[in-house]
Amino acid sequence: MSQGNTARLDQEIRDLAAAMAALEHRIQVLYREYAQVLAQVARKQLILAAFHICTHVYPVQFLRLSAPDRQSLQSNVVAIADSLGATLRQILDSEVAQKGAEEIDRLLNACLEEHAHRVNTLLQQYQILPQLTENTPRVILRLAEIEFTDRYVMSQRGELRVLAAQKERLRAQLEEKQQAKLVLEAEEAWRSTWTDSL
Numbered sequence: 286m287s288q289g290n291t292a293r294l295d296q297e298i299r300d301l302a303a304a305m306a307a308l309e310h311r312i313q314v315l316y317r318e319y320a321q322v323l324a325q326v327a328r329k330q331l332i333l334a335a336f337h338i339c340t341h342v343y344p345v346q347f348l349r350l351s352a353p354d355r356q357s358l359q360s361n362v363v364a365i366a367d368s369l370g371a372t373l374r375q376i377l378d379s380e381v382a383q384k385g386a387e388e389i390d391r392l393l394n395a396c397l398e399e400h401a402h403r404v405n406t407l408l409q410q411y412q413i414l415p416q417l418t419e420n421t422p423r424v425i426l427r428l429a430e431i432e433f434t435d436r437y438v439m440s441q442r443g444e445l446r447v448l449a450a451q452k453e454r455l456r457a458q459l460e461e462k463q464q465a466k467l468v469l470e471a472e473e474a475w476r477s478t479w480t481d482s483l
Contacts, residue, residue, distance in 0.1 A: 291473075294462055295466070298463060301455055301458055301459040301462060302459065312445065319377065319438070320376075324373045327370065327373055328369055331401065334404070334424040335408065335424060338414070338423065342422045343413050343422075358411050361407050365407065372396050372400070373397075376393060376396060386446065393428050397428060400426065401424045401425055404424045408424070
């Protein structure tokens, strides 16, 4: 009877481990796709945010710049945006296997914040942005807002959250089965050495 139970548990553990491996592969593939899309969208949004600051919020300061200075500012903004795209891809390529979804979100948001700060510093250097205070309009990038403004990014992110939840459920089931197998083995070991004289 117990041998049958052990064999059944072994099979369930193998099935769960295989399901988890397949799910992990799907998550990795989806994160690579998400990385490409997020990098493109974030890059574009950073450039558009700088454009908006220069043309809608501080147009007078922008118009004071010479044409070469405007070109220099624009090429610097593009360079920072390119760096943002590359760094986001790097985070998603290298960190996904080791870290959970919350930690990945924290890293992505930190990356977005750092590159937005670099653009704001640049805009200050070109005397477009005044001294930054809490109420100063400036470039701000947040993951939640990028997802909200791009339907494809949002749908991929939603699918990743669903898969992460499935993975957690499978992990819990696997641990439960492994624990049940250990209990069964311990009971067998107890019985194998038990004698009535003890």
